[in-house]
Amino acid sequence: MLHSRGPLRTVDVGERTARETSIDDVLERFIGGRAAATVLAHDRIPFDAAPFGPENRLYLSTGPLQQSRMSFTGRMNMTGLSPLTDGLTSANAGGYLSRNFVGTGISALEIVGESDELLAIHVRDDGATFEPVPELEGVTVPETADYVQEHHNLGPEHCVAIGPAGENRVRFASAMTYDSRAFGRGGLGAVLGAKNVKCITFDGDAEPPVDIPDAPQTEVHRAGARSDDQRRRQGTTGSTEFINDHFSLPTRYFADTSFEGAAAIGGEAVAEKKYEKGACSACAYACKLPTRDEETGLETEGPEFETVYAFGSLQGIDDIVDVMRANELCDSLGMDTISAGVTVAAYLASVDEFGNAELAQELTEKIAYREGIGETLADGLARCHDELGVADYTVKGMELPAHDGRVLHGQGLSYAVSNRGADHLYASMLTLEYGGELDPRGTVGKADRLAREENTAALFDTGIICVFGGDYVTEEYLETLFDADYEDLLEVGARTVLLERHFNNQRGFDREDDTLPYEIPDLEAAITAYYEARGLNEDGTVPESALEERIDTAD
Incomplete structure (x- = not known):
């Protein structure tokens, strides 16, 4: 069976050490990616670990197809103990990171311990180095990427970073790569923050040999390039009006099941703001959504459907530029748009302020910095709904996505x-x-x-x-x-x-x-x-x- 190649590299941020361990037995049985990381996490994270404690461990891993040149493979996995759900969670992100990770020659990275100062970790094919970066305290994800570019000549495709939300242990903080691609759900960005790791970079030329058949790669790549799928033009937002008209688009904090403003924030509205094609590594499908509002100069990537729901219909907001602005805020500050948007919607419900985009954006920033009411909201809906006086629309502590289980x-x-x-x-x-x-x-x-x-x-x-x-x-x-x-x-x-x-x-x-x-x-x-x-x-x-x-x- 095809599987990833290369050792596990364990980085102890407290001791500033790195060591390698063969995990061939794990890879042979579990291939790579999420499966291999799950085995490692299950065996190495103590069952009684605290999510923000030094005993929690975080895993970054690729699968064998990250060594192909096939469409739909520009992704990476991250696994750890979630501060949002208190259980094991995995997230994966697109972009261009995976090929640079593979170049380091490892199949998985394990981050352990806790640093006494803010660090950048630089993972290369010859080991890992640790750089104190106190000047990056509190800065955004793009500002962190700019620092890495200026000081290490590595672009955002080499970097995983957290924003202020991760540093401040917002329980739904994301780890970000390529500025706008998120290891989104479950708060693993906050785990990096608890370990005092601002960013990790990957670079090298030690890609292990993996024999992947050519024919499927070519055929899949060709099919992706020739597809006329609506998602290539509108991403996941292309389904907004269909779902609103035929199923349910949760609206005004789940009080309604359809949104009268769906067309104003749906697929066509997003497509009108799209100004160029965007893709992930090696992918001809090119479904990403670089968007720009000419009037304000706002640029972002997206929003995708879940963000349109969380910062649009669920908050009673029907202006696509407002949703774009919220999307860019979450990416820059490093937060999962679903959990952030649902939690903000809960607050709007508690003060009867649906449709107030200015307040929603103010709350989003307050959450990232744990300022004022943001201190309460940053712990997630399951922990603050009683104080807000609203229903708890979560499962195991994780905020509900758009696809409504009351109908589906x-x-x-x-x-x-x-x-x-x-x-x-x-x-x-x-x-x-x-x-x-x-x-x-x-x-x-x-x-x-x-x-x-x-x-x-x-x-x-x-x-x-x-x-x-x-x-x-x-x-x-x-x-x-x-x-x-x-x-x-x-x-x-x-x-x-x-x-x-x-x-x-x-x-x-x-x-x-x-x-x-x-x-x-x-x-x-x-x-x-x-x-x-x-x-x-x-x-x-x-x-x-x-x-x-x-x-x-x-x-």
């Missing part, structure tokens, strides 16, 4: 049982329900398909393949690329999900945490069916026998 019941079930919390990409049941392959109504009979969708998503995060590649990188191509039966590849995904759940079980997560903030049909029966599909105990925990059978003996 399979997606609602997915939110409930997801190890990561309310993340729509943990298993994209939404695609099946929007497209009509599954009836969006009801949960009965969907558990087996949900488990398979989770396995598929884990496999893509392990390869690593962009979610947009799902229509192009077929099962047959995957079998050829990885030299493996597709069901064996899905088993790698299944073992990844099992390890995540087992880690969270050791931290106290069980069936009581697999829940929703609203009612959907037959949820408890569907959760039981999901546990049966996964081979879990009735309380949602992983049997030790399952670990021994499926993890310890994996080959």
Whole structure:
């Protein structure tokens, strides 16, 4: 089976040391990316670790396809203990970082300990160096990238950085690369902040040899280049009006299910602001959205659909320039737009200020700097909803995305049982329900398909393949690329999900945490069916026998 090559490099930011360890046994069984990082995190992060404590560890990893030149592979994985959910989480980001990471010759980077001063870490093919950077305290993500360019002659495609939100331990702070590409959900940027790491750079020419068949690469690349998919022009915002008209676009903090201003912030509105094509490394699909407002001079990348929801309909805001401005604020300050936007919307609901874009932007900045009410909001909705006097629209502490489980019941079930919390990409049941392959109504009979969708998503995060590649990188191509039966590849995904759940079980997560903030049909029966599909105990925990059978003996 095709897998990543290269050692694990462990960087101790407290001791200022770096060492390498062979993880060939892990890579041979778990390929790379999210799966390999999950194994490492499960085995190396203490089950009782504090998310902001020095015992938490953070992993950056690539998959073997980051050594291809195939479209949909310009991505990287980040894994660690989340300060937002208190469970294990993984996020991945696009851009151009992955090829530079591979050039260092390693398959994964492990960051441990806690520094007593703000650091930049420079990872090269010959080791790692540590640079105190007190002058970068409090600066934005683009300003950090400018510093790296000026002092090290490395562009933003070489850099992972946090903004003020990460330094101030905002629980939904993102780690950013290429200025606008986010390791978004779960607050892993705040983990870097707790370790006093402002940025990490990657550079080198030691790419390990990986033999990847040429034919699928060429065919997928050609298909991506020739596609007339609406997402190439409008990103994910192209679905805004369709979802608003036929399903649900949560509006005014979940009080309404459609937004009268959807067209003003949807796909056409974004496309009108797009001024050039944008892409990730090696990708001919080019779905990114560099946008500019000529009147104000505002430039950003995006917004994508989730930002249009979180800073648009959910806040009652119908001006695309206001949503662009919020998007740019979150990227610059280093915050997940979903969690930030939902939390700001909750505050607007509490003071009856829907539609007040100026206040929303003020709150966004206050959160990043933990100023005034921002100190409260920075801990996330699950921790502040009582003080605000609003309902808690989170799952396992993670704020809900746009795809409404009150209407898409399979997606609602997915939110409930997801190890990561309310993340729509943990298993994209939404695609099946929007497209009509599954009836969006009801949960009965969907558990087996949900488990398979989770396995598929884990496999893509392990390869690593962009979610947009799902229509192009077929099962047959995957079998050829990885030299493996597709069901064996899905088993790698299944073992990844099992390890995540087992880690969270050791931290106290069980069936009581697999829940929703609203009612959907037959949820408890569907959760039981999901546990049966996964081979879990009735309380949602992983049997030790399952670990021994499926993890310890994996080959």
